Amino acid sequence: MRHEPYRWPDGKQSAACFSVDVDAHAPWLWNNRKQFPSLLSHLEQRHFGIRVGIFRVLDLLERFGIRGSFFVPGAVAEAYPELLPTLLEAGHEVGLHGYFHELVSEISDAEFTAALECSIALFERQTGRRPAGFRSPAWEMTPHMIAELRRCGLYDSSLMGYDHPYTIDGVTEVPVQWTVDDAIYFKFMGGGGDHWPPTPPRPIVEGWIDEWTVLHREGALFMLTVHDWISGRGQKIAMLERLLSTIRAEPSVWFATAGELAAHHAATQADRFRVAAEIPPEIADHPARKGA
Amino acid sequence: MRHEPYRWPDGKQSAACFSVDVDAHAPWLWNNRKQFPSLLSHLEQRHFGIRVGIFRVLDLLERFGIRGSFFVPGAVAEAYPELLPTLLEAGHEVGLHGYFHELVSEISDAEFTAALECSIALFERQTGRRPAGFRSPAWEMTPHMIAELRRCGLYDSSLMGYDHPYTIDGVTEVPVQWTVDDAIYFKFMGGGGDHWPPTPPRPIVEGWIDEWTVLHREGALFMLTVHDWISGRGQKIAMLERLLSTIRAEPSVWFATAGELAAHHAATQADRFRVAAEIPPEIADHPARKGA
Amino acid sequence: MRHEPYRWPDGKQSAACFSVDVDAHAPWLWNNRKQFPSLLSHLEQRHFGIRVGIFRVLDLLERFGIRGSFFVPGAVAEAYPELLPTLLEAGHEVGLHGYFHELVSEISDAEFTAALECSIALFERQTGRRPAGFRSPAWEMTPHMIAELRRCGLYDSSLMGYDHPYTIDGVTEVPVQWTVDDAIYFKFMGGGGDHWPPTPPRPIVEGWIDEWTVLHREGALFMLTVHDWISGRGQKIAMLERLLSTIRAEPSVWFATAGELAAHHAATQADRFRVAAEIPPEIADHPARKGA
Amino acid sequence: MRHEPYRWPDGKQSAACFSVDVDAHAPWLWNNRKQFPSLLSHLEQRHFGIRVGIFRVLDLLERFGIRGSFFVPGAVAEAYPELLPTLLEAGHEVGLHGYFHELVSEISDAEFTAALECSIALFERQTGRRPAGFRSPAWEMTPHMIAELRRCGLYDSSLMGYDHPYTIDGVTEVPVQWTVDDAIYFKFMGGGGDHWPPTPPRPIVEGWIDEWTVLHREGALFMLTVHDWISGRGQKIAMLERLLSTIRAEPSVWFATAGELAAHHAATQADRFRVAAEIPPEIADHPARKGA
Numbered sequence A, B, C, D: 001m002r003h004e005p006y007r008w009p010d011g012k013q014s015a016a017c018f019s020v021d022v023d024a025h026a027p028w029l030w031n032n033r034k035q036f037p038s039l040l041s042h043l044e045q046r047h048f049g050i051r052v053g054i055f056r057v058l059d060l061l062e063r064f065g066i067r068g069s070f071f072v073p074g075a076v077a078e079a080y081p082e083l084l085p086t087l088l089e090a091g092h093e094v095g096l097h098g099y100f101h102e103l104v105s106e107i108s109d110a111e112f113t114a115a116l117e118c119s120i121a122l123f124e125r126q127t128g129r130r131p132a133g134f135r136s137p138a139w140e141m142t143p144h145m146i147a148e149l150r151r152c153g154l155y156d157s158s159l160m161g162y163d164h165p166y167t168i169d170g171v172t173e174v175p176v177q178w179t180v181d182d183a184i185y186f187k188f189m190g191g192g193g194d195h196w197p198p199t200p201p202r203p204i205v206e207g208w209i210d211e212w213t214v215l216h217r218e219g220a221l222f223m224l225t226v227h228d229w230i231s232g233r234g235q236k237i238a239m240l241e242r243l244l245s246t247i248r249a250e251p252s253v254w255f256a257t258a259g260e261l262a263a264h265h266a267a268t269q270a271d272r273f274r275v276a277a278e279i280p281p282e283i284a285d286h287p288a289r290k291g292a
Helices: A024-030 A041-064 A073-078 A083-089 A107-126 A144-151 A202-216 A233-247 A259-269 A289-291 B026-031 B041-064 B074-079 B083-088 B109-127 B143-152 B199-217 B234-248 B258-268 B286-292 C027-031 C041-063 C072-078 C083-089 C109-127 C145-150 C202-220 C234-248 C257-266 C287-291 D026-031 D041-063 D075-080 D081-090 D108-128 D143-152 D199-215 D234-246 D258-268 D286-290
Strands: A013-023 A070-073 A093-096 A164-170 A171-173 A221-226 A253-254 B014-019 B069-073 B093-096 B164-169 B172-173 B222-226 B253-255 C014-021 C069-072 C094-095 C164-166 C170-175 C223-226 C253-255 D012-023 D069-074 D093-096 D166-168 D171-175 D221-226 D252-257
Touching: A013 A041, A013 A202, A013 C094, A024 A073, A024 A259, A070 A083, A073 A083, A073 A107, A083 A093, A083 A107, A093 A107, A093 A259, A107 B222, A144 A171, A171 A259, A171 B258, A171 B286, A171 C094, A202 A221, A202 A233, A202 B199, A202 D199, A221 A233, A221 D199, A233 A253, A233 B069, A233 B199, A233 B286, A289 B199, B014 B258, B026 B041, B026 B074, B026 B083, B041 B286, B041 D258, B069 B074, B074 B109, B074 D166, B074 D171, B083 B093, B093 B109, B093 B258, B109 B143, B199 B222, B199 B234, B199 B253, B199 C202, B222 B234, B253 D108, B286 C027, B286 C069, B286 D221, C014 C257, C027 C072, C041 C234, C069 C072, C069 C083, C069 D252, C072 C083, C072 C109, C072 C145, C083 C094, C083 C109, C083 D199, C094 C257, C109 C145, C109 C202, C145 C170, C170 C257, C202 C223, C202 C234, C202 D199, C223 C234, C234 C253, C253 D026, D012 D199, D012 D258, D026 D041, D026 D075, D041 D234, D069 D075, D069 D081, D075 D081, D075 D108, D081 D093, D093 D108, D093 D258, D108 D143, D143 D171, D199 D234, D221 D234, D234 D252
Parallel strands: A013 A070, A013 A221, A013 A253, A070 A093, B014 B069, B014 B222, B014 B253, B069 B093, C014 C069, C014 C223, C014 C253, C069 C094, D012 D069, D012 D221, D012 D252, D069 D093
Antiparallel strands: A164 A171, B164 B172, C164 C170, D166 D171
């Protein structure tokens, strides 16, 4: 029993990635797919991202010299056909994020496959190239999804089994982490569906800096995830500036896109940190469970 | 794809507005409209606003030389007929806020129209002038409401699609934002209906100062919303003093009422930042949605 | 419309009160009155108060030279017959707090009256004197309860309509406030019934110090409420030390028991700040309500 | 009425214990025992502990020269047969923690007994020695469980009736405390089942340091509980470093395993701080209760 260190390129000590999930109105479409409400508030909040927030995030990345990874649902790319080309031109990566940000627990295997293929075709049409990676809406995965990504040659960025890249059933996983996601702290929409208020961002960013400090020391990956309609607002921009000022001051960090991280893993360590997506038989067939 | 800067008058770099929603006992009347409970606790907490809290807020505004925008439900103006004249005499703006703080999702279009007209008539009777603006209870809007405000020549201050004024279906929108509202952090009434405890105010005001700092830099609007029965309490007065000390030290901020912001927008940029309240057909008629 | 300053004795600028609700196992008895569970965890957490916590609170009060007001349910006084005499000997006030910490919304008027009379008789038996005040379990009141307190000549300390003493239907009210209560932030029992985790105490005590600072400046009453089984734990004792060090450094604060505050109010200002417990007819009979 | 000081060995002023609940996938097995879902997210988050997190915790303990107490469900020891020997070799204590982390409120007395005996047998098989202690999943206990621990000669570490060791129905209790547990603040899994977001760790560790400071002054026990899959993440390692740096700087703290604390109590003070697990008849048979 022992955790081996991950190996980074060019003598780098650790890695960092700035990822953006451009959900926009896609979750609203999904949640209201049976019937559109006449209420405007949620939709306007989400539109803020594509009208204002994403430009603040792009400006932030430019100021800090960072290429980000933008995961975009098909329906969003379709509604804003300039989006993917604009992001690619600025040097960023674009990846898949479902078609309607459809939730894994609400769709069949066949529906997942249809949404995946539909998204790939759209991305190819809009950008002239095939996307390299996928991030699951709400960060949930199934063995079927893993198998489909393997079939399509895509990396995944949705799971949390390590804090550096690993391989799950032959698919490269560039892991995420809840505590360095903006939505769980700051998403607040009103209307009675919120379960907690926004957390004040300064204590959060102090935690994020602690997170990076330890992950850097441990040689791991710091994978940040933000949403432009949430983090494009004032105080979240301020907290991201604090965080990035700290990380950028450390030259031994490899700041990479999720695609670059996945390619590095596949090329150098695909056989290390390999895990199975299926539940092993010794657990699945445990006698105590059978009796339960 | 690009977000253009908003234009402020007189060489100002950004704008700020201090708005107060004087809900008082109106939500209590609405929520208990079928049957009044014999329980006194909630009603007494709300009465604190009109007995004490509003005077602390007015004193605060006077000390910082700020004219605020007070949005008052009709039922509150009716119960306290001196309220609107007192506020206007002190140089503040008064705006509409429903009649019983009736929730949008619980009323029909006709009921909204009736409450709106009833409120306008009352305001005219009490103040001798027609109100210029409307803020929706709980910050929800429908296309019908937008159309009614347009018919009545009122601005709206309830949505969040930009962080500066914009135009929605011909109505001027002076946008709000959840993270700079006091109620979501500090409203706590007891009796089993609360979903979270009050957030400590110091981390919140640090976030609000960050929010203002970035919005000022970006040339946007900082729209603060408080409730006198919540923010008229001790530690909230302390946090508002910290916030206003910071903002007032910056001379290039245009501190204006929502009405002044709306008038500026209508006069200078009504054709910029125009959006539609209806869902566009390319989204509404999306083939994938039809199949869903 | 204007809020008049409250008048304190002896040239004092403001008042402060340290109150303790000694709920102990009474809420457990009430919540499980139909059937006692075999689970020990909650009961042991509550027993911590009477075994350890209350001694830490008493030691704290002694170190800061403060006489507190302890509100004790009848069932707790009955289970620990030394409790009331011990508190009185140390110079503290004891007041009523229901018999089983029975919740107002779960009992009839007659049941309230029975619990009240039963509690008064017990307190007289155990202490040889009649209690002066009452605090409602969970801080809820009805017009019937107000009338009963008036009949028994008791003050109340359960409502929040001002932040200094006032008179409600002839009863002296020594008001409380949710944001300076420990239970809403720190009560956490496990077992699936908690709605939020404990708040870190340092940001809370910074808010409490802000609260006191503004209330002192405004000439109001700072009414703190703690529970020995919650605030007798380590980090809560630390926060109370920070708070009391600040307040005790200010000589113009009148640190009084709730009973002393009530007596001062009744003797000097019972006719000021008078409010009605009943809903006034202009609200109760509002035409719009009738139509609703 | 008076709380006596607890007596520590060798002139120590207070005690501290670092405990780790190695739940791993056991709660997942228990919660999904009727049917395994195909969703991978939760399981991968839990696997992080055994793949990475536990090594970070072990490294932390080694750096600070602390022997910890690891409570391990039977199903986890069974799935990772090297785990217990590895922990023992490094000088740590291993204790029981249910077989499937089965929740007390969901099993019968007989099922508890079966899980206990099955766990003891497994631990003996894997380590060659009998475990000394037990910690209940989710920190719940019943009189039956207490009786079974007494029969098996085990100490318990699940209740909170004091903040130093005590004796409950003849069983030594090494008490825990919710506010110094990591899971209630930091456990967040996604998928819709979370009731609150992670708390920022810096304010928490400031509270933990306050907690220790007062408990040390009071001569009590500081019992920390962490989970490797939660606290093996970056910012939690950072906060534990801050906490342990503070405690380790104080030589008069007895840093001990739960087993050592239990042995000390049994040998020196088993007759002090004795409480009953059963509800005393004067409460159980209270006339008022009978009438309820």
